[in-house]
Amino acid sequence: MANNITLTIDGTKVTVDQGQSILDAAKKVDIRIPTLCHHEDLCVAGNCRVCVVEMEGRNNLIPSCATPAEEGMEIITSSPKVRRARKDIMALLVSEHNTQCTTCYRSTNCELQDLAAEYNVDNNMYLSVLKPNGTIDKSSWSVEKDDSKCIRCQRCVRTCAEIQHVNALAVTERGRDMKVSTFMHLPMNEIVCTNCGQCITHCPTGALTERRYYDEIWEAIDDPEKHVVINTAPSVRVALGETLGFKVGERVTGKMVTALKKIGFDSVLDTDFTADLTIIEEANELLVRLKKAFVTKEEVALPMITSCSPGWVKFIEHMYPDHLAHLSTCKSPQQMFGALTKTYYAEKIGVDPSKIVSVAGMPCAAKKFEANRPEMRDSGFQDVDAGLTTRELGHMIKQSGLDFLDLEDSDFDSHMGESTGAAVIFGATGGVMEAALRTAYVVITGRNVPFENLNITPIRGMESIKEATIKFENCVSEYSFLEGVEAKFAIAHGLTNARTIMDQIARGESPYVFIEIMACPGGCIGGGGQPIPTNNEIRLQRIKAIYDEDMGKPIRMSHENPEIKKIYQEFLKEPLGEKSHHLLHTKYRKRKRY
Amino acid sequence: MAEVKELVKELSGKYGNKRESLIPILQGIIDRNYYLSKEAMLEVARELDVSAAEIYGTASFYSFLDTEAKGKYKIRVCKSITCDMKGKNSVVATMEGMLKIKVGETTQDERFSLLETNCIGLCDEGPAMLINDECFTKLTPEKVRTILGDYVRNKF
Amino acid sequence: MSNNKLRVVDVIFSPYSVAPYEILKNTLKKDKEQVIKDIIESGLRGRGGAGFPTGMKWKFAAQQKSDIKYVICNADEGEPGTFKDRKLLVEVPRKVISGMAICAYVTGATKGFIYLRREYRYLVPKLKEELALYHENAKLLGLDFTIEIFMGAGAYVCGEETALIESMEGKRGEPRNKPPYPIQVGYLDKPTIVNNVETFASSAMICRIGCAEYKKLGTDDQRGSKLFSVSGDSPKEGVHELELGMTLEAFAEEFGDGDTKAVQVGGVAGFCIPRKKFKTTIIGEGNTTGGSTMIFNSSRSMYHVLHNYLDFYAEESCGQCTPCRVGTQQLLKGIEAVKAGIKKPEYLDQLVKLSDTMRMTSKCGLGQSVTNSFSSIVKNFREEMIY
Structure with missing residues (x-):
């Protein structure tokens, strides 16, 4: 099938597979053709017509994105005819665009601004x-x-x-x-x-x-009465640099913390702390469900599905309202953080929670909605006052005039700033599953997961739906009911893939015990709040940065996080306990599908 | 809204519930209800398991799939060049006067909507118009007074 | 051979043969490849406007391997000034249906649709009777090919074959990227032959009178007879079947009111030819084959005519591609601005260039053909655009 096709572009011969477009072929020989409606993630549209090129023997120009390469084609990508047409098209687009660029x-x-300038x-x-x-x-x-x-x-x-x-x-x-x-x-x-x-x-x-909230955050920072706390998600530190002059995939954790402190946040904490907490709560929730299914033979919803991704949560509320029981009742790390900030943390530092403004720096747009859910007020206040995207944080740092490239590194503040490698990998698709398995396997068998360096590589990467099977052997006595069980796990990212998983559940054919679903392709590193552009190449580099960060962490399993141990000792008492139930878990609602 | 639900069920029984059944179903609703209400479009979305936005996007593409309330009798006067040349404007003005509405509007009793439309393929007999599916040609102000007058008096 | 003279002929509207579906019956006895060869040999080109050789289309379709193929009769006649397909469906529907059935026979299609524009819904009851008669005959002849009517919903662009297919699939009637062409990937992704009403009727007539006889009509470039929809300032408005190859002068003499200033050939997608070019213009050569001819006499404002066209385009563009969606609006706003003195007359030249960009870059024939009427009116009647 993969017949090779040879064509000529601007005098250079290039060979591509059958089905590839002229645009693909041009890329292969480093000829840049401008595009607007084209995006690597999406199907071909051929709408904007900016990518038109000249083809020998054809009077009209042809869209390079939508035209398959054919043997012997002679293509010219830059000629008076092409430039004139592109300029006209850009002018037309500008004429229906609100050009208040300032x-x-x-x-x-x-992309429109760039091309309009390029074509004068x-x-x-x-x-x-x-x-x-x-x-x-x-x-x-x-x-x-x-x-x-x-x-x-x-x-x-x-x-x-x-x-x-x-x-x-x-x-x-x-x-x-x-x-x-x-x-x-x-x-x-x-x-x-x-x-x-x-x-x-x-x-x-x-x-x-x-929708942007950082003006409100500046106001809070400027208000001496307010104690402004920010926690930042793992995916922010591997992408923020892109907005501030670093190349894709560069980790800027330490600089980010320094910048946020200099900006005036009273405390800069790590969402990873509650990611670790999520693992403890969620792993225990899963084990309780399994116990009910295997031992007491109670009616229980399995597979259990993660609930950290608010886009995914709203999706299931709309699309599969009859299957909400499958969702873990755990709040997302952001919301756990919010609830604890205005309770545990407030107590620790002795600040009146009504004076605390809790901000979340997120790779996400859905987190903004999540923060405003009416059920997210378990601290007695709105748990999270505002969710900011990576892009907004980038703007704030620029506004503050800091020379980000040259900032010193610093560490997150304490009380909820300590985290493990397991929490860091929440940012990549498969990460929550991997983190959960690292802990659950220890709980069930008393041993570490049987993967080199704890790296469960089969569930990493950009494949649309990933699967893993783990056989539990030599279980500790409490979990002897799992002895010999081959548990299947699945990971999906992007809601089209989530739908495949959910349809399987709706048909009663799901073979899994636990599923991780993230709304965005690649997981949070490809979130709706991340720097633009985002494409697969960029996603992979951000994912690599996430796993590098994990490897660099001294502790890589959530249950070993000392601050986590401490919060259970001093405040929460036990996983799924009364306080946890009140502050860290939530309920979902049915929404309309159409 | 039980009525819309039943209607959509009936139509999907007749035309199927695949995406390619959409346009016949929408036309069936209009034949009965004169336009596509929000409820009707939501019901079709449910029946075909297609997002409501998609249904609306498709319906709003076509001139005969009205997504705003329209009268029982839709008067569509051709505004293309030859009908225009032959006196479309005076025909429209006559009807505007009779119905006391402007082009694009619907009478208060929801019986008549007066619309202009692109070529209806009666260029040799212009000015021409459609009232629902019936066509009328070589219109003059006098002629439309008779035609529309008949509708106003006798067709409810 | 015609001598650039106008000759009224009577092929398509000639009376039916003695028994219904006699042509079909006789054709089914012939070798499929021979029938395709005859259609190719006849020189018949699509009568919808694009003018693609019909026999070639059928040949390619016959070569496609598929479990199912479709034949669609494009009766979405929306080009202003065109109404011949309506008349064909009213007067000789059996020829149209026979043409579809012959096409199905030679290409191996089993399912047919008549995509009828919504504005023609009053034709449905009679057409259904005709289809019932056809289905009876097809059964007798052992032809596995059924036809149903698909009603359009009011969109000019659905006359474009891929937009028509999208529309049948329950989507917005937006033209697709080509390739692939419908004969490869058509309705529900299956090979689909889309032909105009008149093309099918003409094919049936070629099968009846024979390719040799048919070829005697017309010129080397344009074979056969053609239906012309005549409207505007003419005492003989209506559909006329003419042999191809006549000059516009002969045409205007026959159909004009003696005061003809210009003829719009090929609908708004075609060209507006001023009187001074009547002598040298042969209808059908280098202009479109849809057969719409709108006649304007000296009392007509060509600014008004162009304004009407552009308004039509700005409404009927599907809107997906930039040159067509925005270009049509710019041309409309542009001539208004020049007329109102807001823009200088030279702006018209810029607009003509813009319309040329639209021709070169638009996704489908709609946007590509705007320049035909636009530049021919602006160039030939420039004064009327300004003052």
């Missing part, structure tokens, strides 16, 4: 066809939608359909009225949307952005 959140990180497009080359009275939809806690900046490339629509299978966004109307919108143009907070933010990271312009 106040755009995506300014200097905008005059803002007045054509008349503006921008629709008047466009209002920005700020109804959602997570996603802001500004139609006046939309270039109708449909990347968001394809993202929502292909990667997430949610189809919250669709193309509506036609011709001059055509736009990207929602069911009956309803505001974003009234539709079936998981808030995952993948539409944001796939948007070439500022049409879709996260």
